[in-house]
Amino acid sequence: MEASTVLRKSYGSVGGGELRSANNSSPQPIHLHPTLDALDVGPHAFRSSVPQPISQSPETKTLDVSQNRRMQCLSMPATLNSPLLRRNFSSPGDKLKSEKHSTLPQSYDPSLCTPMVREKSPDHRNGNGVENSKEETNKNESFLYYVIYAFVNSIMCLPCLYGYASVIFNHAIYQPHINALSKLVIFSSVIHQCCFTLFSTLPFSIGQVQDAGLIFLSAMSNKIASRILEDPGGDAEDVAEVILSTTIVLLGLATASLGAVLILMGKFRLADVVAYLPLPVVGGYLAFIGYFCLEAGVALCINDTIMKPSDWTLLLDEHSLLLAIPGILSGIALTAVARKCEDEAMLPISMVVIPVVFYIVLFTGGWTIEEAREGGWVGETSPPVPVVDLFHLVDFGKVRWDLFKDLIPTWLGMTFVVSFSSCLDVAAISMDMGQALDTNNELMTVGISNFVSGCLGGFTGSYIFSQTIFTYRTGCRSRWIGILVGLSFLAVVISTVNFLEITPLFFLGSTLIFIGFDLMYEWIAEVRHKVTTSSSSFPLQCFSISTILY
Numbered sequence: 001m002e003a004s005t006v007l008r009k010s011y012g013s014v015g016g017g018e019l020r021s022a023n024n025s026s027p028q029p030i031h032l033h034p035t036l037d038a039l040d041v042g043p044h045a046f047r048s049s050v051p052q053p054i055s056q057s058p059e060t061k062t063l064d065v066s067q068n069r070r071m072q073c074l075s076m077p078a079t080l081n082s083p084l085l086r087r088n089f090s091s092p093g094d095k096l097k098s099e100k101h102s103t104l105p106q107s108y109d110p111s112l113c114t115p116m117v118r119e120k121s122p123d124h125r126n127g128n129g130v131e132n133s134k135e136e137t138n139k140n141e142s143f144l145y146y147v148i149y150a151f152v153n154s155i156m157c158l159p160c161l162y163g164y165a166s167v168i169f170n171h172a173i174y175q176p177h178i179n180a181l182s183k184l185v186i187f188s189s190v191i192h193q194c195c196f197t198l199f200s201t202l203p204f205s206i207g208q209v210q211d212a213g214l215i216f217l218s219a220m221s222n223k224i225a226s227r228i229l230e231d232p233g234g235d236a237e238d239v240a241e242v243i244l245s246t247t248i249v250l251l252g253l254a255t256a257s258l259g260a261v262l263i264l265m266g267k268f269r270l271a272d273v274v275a276y277l278p279l280p281v282v283g284g285y286l287a288f289i290g291y292f293c294l295e296a297g298v299a300l301c302i303n304d305t306i307m308k309p310s311d312w313t314l315l316l317d318e319h320s321l322l323l324a325i326p327g328i329l330s331g332i333a334l335t336a337v338a339r340k341c342e343d344e345a346m347l348p349i350s351m352v353v354i355p356v357v358f359y360i361v362l363f364t365g366g367w368t369i370e371e372a373r374e375g376g377w378v379g380e381t382s383p384p385v386p387v388v389d390l391f392h393l394v395d396f397g398k399v400r401w402d403l404f405k406d407l408i409p410t411w412l413g414m415t416f417v418v419s420f421s422s423c424l425d426v427a428a429i430s431m432d433m434g435q436a437l438d439t440n441n442e443l444m445t446v447g448i449s450n451f452v453s454g455c456l457g458g459f460t461g462s463y464i465f466s467q468t469i470f471t472y473r474t475g476c477r478s479r480w481i482g483i484l485v486g487l488s489f490l491a492v493v494i495s496t497v498n499f500l501e502i503t504p505l506f507f508l509g510s511t512l513i514f515i516g517f518d519l520m521y522e523w524i525a526e527v528r529h530k531v532t533t534s535s536s537s538f539p540l541q542c543f544s545i546s547t548i549l550y
Contacts, residue, residue: 149474156348161189162499163296166182167296169221171222180389183387185209201438203478207461213258213418224246246400261415263444284538284545301328301509303505330514332513337350344470355503378500432472523539
């Protein structure tokens with residue numbers, strides 16, 4: 001599959017003055033992250049000049065309709081262009097005026113001036129601008145239909161959330177509490193999903209704790225732990241409580257502050273400010289986030305810590321390598337399924353098959369779950385964590401408020417990257433739907449969810465592009481999807497079962513490896529086809545610098 005084929009197949013591509021459309025009826029693969037075609041109309045598709053009316057000369061009036069349209073489009077100034085992209089796009093002024101304050105995903109035929117979006121009758125749109133035909137309405141009437149796809153979304157989300165918790169709290173001081181902290185991450189996703197269901201113009205939107213902010217949250221948690229351990233001033237148990245309380249409160253404060261900034265950006269329609277972030281620089285950093293997820297995924301497989309390049313020598317140990325290989329292979333398999341399979345059901349099915357195969361091999365080979373635990377294949381046993389215990393994680397009297405000022409540089413970086421990633425998510429969703437979305441309004445939704453989540457001790461989140469599009473393609477256009485997904489997350493939080501005790505660690509690691517592979521391939525390999533030749537090496541350079549400096 002060529003770079004960015006998902007959206008290019010759906011809406012065509014422009015090159016050399018020719019239009020190549022592809023109106024495929026079969027569904028296309030859903031990438032884990034927004035494909036790079038979203039960059040053509042995304043937050044860094046700079047708006048330059050406004051198209052002016054084309055005067056009609058007597059000669060022009062004598063031409064036939066096709067020639068007349070060709071001349072008008074060729075003489076129209078570009079309205080969507082970026083100095084970082086190879087292609088410029090033209091758009092009719094009337095169409096842009098009718099979609100005021102909207103990010104309209106279109107690429108235009110310079111000869112026909114035809115927008116490459118699926119034309120829909122106004123009768124097929126509801127108040128939110130989402131297609132809602134009679135067939136889809138009838139299809140969505142079955143509540144069981146909502147339950148099934150909510151369950152599928154939950155299967156895709158929950159393993160990632162456990163992996164995200166291991167990334168954020170990868171310092172050794174947090175490991176005795178990792179079960180409770182994992183539930184806190186899942187509870188944060190409940191808050192995000194509720195906010196997206198209530199405030200998003202997309203009734204089928206899926207939102208949760210997202211990978212874009214992970215590296216910053218992890219850096220903050222490690223910095224807090226290191227600073228307090230340098231000057232403990234008490235017994236070990238008391239120091240652990242101080243670190244835990246300080247980390248949860250300050251990370252929540254950082255998340256709420258980020259949400260407030262995003263709300264203001266959306267309120268004052270400043271989403272286009274993100275366009276001035278250099279694409280190669282941000283792309284290189286997103287690739288580094290992918291490497292960080294890959295690193296954390298392998299560390300989760302071997303139940304050890306990998307924080308710097310020298311830690312990869314842990315794989316020289318035969319047993320550690322044996323634990324890591326299934327996770328790496330599973331991550332590669334999930335990446336291949338997500339990118340190559342056109343059936344949207346294959347990815348969640350694959351995520352169910354992996355642990356099922358593990359237990360089939362385990363029991364047919366005559367091993368017990370305890371033997372697997374001793375071998376490092378599943379997590380250690382720990383006391384159950386009732387939901388009420390989550391409220392006992394924080395003692396406000398032990399919070400080191402003075403450490404917040406040390407987190408400000410990391411918070412600024414998190415704000416830039418999360419805002420860019422969120423705008424890119426919105427642009428990519430808009431392109432896949434073929435309909436205009438108000439980027440500023442959706443950015444406000446992301447801001448509200450982060451603000452509420454942070455105030456309740458949660459973590460950064462945003463739209464989950466792949467699952468939002470997956471739900472859209474299934475025909476589910478009801479807010480019941482988000483409600484049911486949120487309830488399934490809440491059920492896990494309330495449950496006293498420690499899923500880390502029964503879930504193969506390599507499977508949880510493989511979900512992070514999957515995310516890491518996807519981000520690195522997207523922003524190191526595929527991005528070269530979307531930027532100018534002189535800029536094509538910048539993402540790799542920024543990725544290398546970030547890896548060295550971290």
